[in-house]
Amino acid sequence: MIVRDVMTPSVVTLGPSHTLREAAQQMAQAHVGSAVVIDPDVGVGIISERAILMAIAECQNVDEQIVAHHLSRDAVYADPEWSLDLATDAMRKGGYRHLVVLDDGNVIGVISLRDIVRAWQPVIHD
Numbered sequence: 469m470i471v472r473d474v475m476t477p478s479v480v481t482l483g484p485s486h487t488l489r490e491a492a493q494q495m496a497q498a499h500v501g502s503a504v505v506i507d508p509d510v511g512v513g514i515i516s517e518r519a520i521l522m523a524i525a526e527c528q529n530v531d532e533q534i535v536a537h538h539l540s541r542d543a544v545y546a547d548p549e550w551s552l553d554l555a556t557d558a559m560r561k562g563g564y565r566h567l568v569v570l571d572d573g574n575v576i577g578v579i580s581l582r583d584i585v586r587a588w589q590p591v592i593h594d
Contacts, residue, residue: 471555472548474587475569475577479504484513484536488520488528491535501582502566504575505535512575513539514568545570548577552584 480494480503495503495517505513519538524530544558546567555567559581569577 469552469587470548471546471550471552471569471579472577474552474583475546475548475579476500476583477577479568479575479578481506481575482515482535483507484510484534486535488523488530488533488535488538491515492517492520492530500578501580502578503535504568504578505539506575507536510536512543512545512568512570514543514566514578515539516566518565540564543568546579547571552587555579556581556584 480498480500482491482503482505484505484507491503501517503515505515507513515535515538523533523538544562544567546555546569548569548571559565559567566578566580568575569579
């Protein structure tokens with residue numbers, strides 16, 4: 469299997485000036501753990517539930533803090549043709565749980581550890 473086979477093609481997208489509260493609300497509504505941030509000046513980034521949680525733990529105001537200040541640093545992007553082993557290895561090395569999937573520079577989805585686990589261990593019904 470490859471990334472394209474198991475990624476989530478519909479993603480929550482935000483601009484860099486969205487607040488952390490807005491990000492959290494959109495992520496919660498979509499039941500996802502990350503959102504893709506598209507900044508015309510910087511490019512594509514990702515904000516995770518972990519980044520929002522860390523901001524809250526540091527007593528930062530989620531209504532004032534913007535997502536641009538909380539993006540994952542040194543982001544790794546997945547290619548849709550990568551094997552799941554390669555995607556998992558990139559996640560492990562970078563400490564990520566989500567990777568933005570780019571095809572010719574365009575966002576086409578997000579792959580998460582949950583997506584990979586589901587692919588490797590299908591649900592067994594009794």
